[in-house]
Amino acid sequence: GAVVSQHPSRVICKSGTSVKIECRSLDFQATTMFWYRQFPKQSLMLMATSNEGSKATYEQGVEKDKFLINHASLTLSTLTVTSAHPEDSSFYICSGTSEYQETQYFGPGTRLLVL
């Protein structure tokens, strides 16, 4: 299957700071990327969908000004958690797909801890 990477794998930050998470498709061009959040012992929750070169579409209840998504190229999408608070601590996972694929391929996830 296709490979998606995320960086960093884990990050600890202070409350009030911003954190950027990168998602890269390594061997395919991801025309669409997705961002999910997963709290402990819960399922994945879709946060937003981003198409290359377009503004992201956010799911209901997800603050677009807090979770900034950029998808400037076919291999890179970034999620910036602005003014992070302890309740933003979570496992953030991205996935990518292209017009030639019928599946989403997921990254390994980024664990964020806000102190």
Add this chain to the structure above:
Amino acid sequence: DAKTTQPPSMDCAEGRAANLPCNHSTISGNEYVYWYRQIHSQGPQYIIHGLKNNETNEMASLIITEDRKSSTLILPHATLRDTAVYYCIVRVYNTDKLIFGTGTRLQVFP
């Protein structure tokens, strides 16, 4: 969006077949059924997907009932490394969106 219902947990002996059921009674005719699994603290891994016909690949088989209201994922010879949460997902029609349910936690024991 079609929703899925899965048992919260199942056990399976190593070397035996694991049969994971999923109900998706509100699925529409052109919505695909996808299966992913998530091993602890990792990103989900794609297993298989199908529309109407049964499907098989190197990982598993997918059996979809004729009315498409339910499906079963079959791992033919479960190993300890198959211990994971298995998600049955109906892909939102005309989009690439996957809405995850609560999944089935499969425990394979020696």
